[in-house]
């Protein structure tokens with residue numbers, strides 16, 4: 001995917017807010033369709049596309065309500081797609097939609113998986129309506145259903161993708177909004193904020209991406225966060241004679257981590273003033 005990456009702030013709801021704003025900006029439309037039992041976050045825009053009435057009541061203001069039923073295994077796929085076609089047409093009769101936001105497997109709504117065929121039909125119908133398919137992969141993305149993106153099984157490429165929780169898989173919060181390059185029409189600073197992320201999350205996030213072989217292979221001298229865990233050997237270099245640079249590279253290039261975790265090198269690295277920041281020879 002050639003999608004652009006935006007850091008909208010560390011929470012999942014931030015990724016959804018950015019997605020909704022961008023879809024509205026791209027299409028010049030207001031309405032966003034979501035699905036029954038869908039969950040997308042607690043801030044006002046994301047809450048407006050979240051189905052739970054109890055959560056919606058917390059908004060304190062009226063929220064637009066356009067939620068067709070989600071895919072249901074009790075209905076055969078052909079009928080489910082026909083029903084979806086009819087429902088999207090009905091939902092857009094009062095005004096065209098900017099986006100349709102969907103989870104491939106509803107998480108908070110009860111672990112309801114949509115069939116790949118239903119998702120393909122949804123992406124096609126959404127585009128036929130001139131709207132942007134948005135997949136909220138916050139709960140199911142990052143390999144949680146198997147592939148990196150949960151929609152890969154359906155062989156669709158959404159126009160906007162929301163990712164969050166811990167991208168690095170280690171509890172450090174981060175959110176990403178991915179959009180097709182032609183839709184990256186933000187003006188500089190149009191969707192900004194003070195804290196767009198949590199620094200340790202920026203260090204850990206590339207690791208799982210690289211472990212699926214999607215980033216550049218590691219080369220000596222390049223910090224590991226630019227390449228990932230996949231390229232390193234399964235065990236750190238051992239023994240007292242290990243070169244500090246190799247050990248530090250194994251641990252992500254951070255001397256304090258090395259000091260804490262790799263005793264043979266600890267003494268040799270003590271006092272080494274951030275040499276890991278220097279370019280490789």
Ligand SMILES: Cc1ncc(COP(=O)(O)O)c(C=O)c1O
Nearest residue numbers: 011012013039040041107138139
């Ligand atoms: C699908 C989905 N979207 C959005 C969110 C909101 O994420 P956050 O709680 O980080 O704001 C969640 C949270 O569970 C979620 O499951």
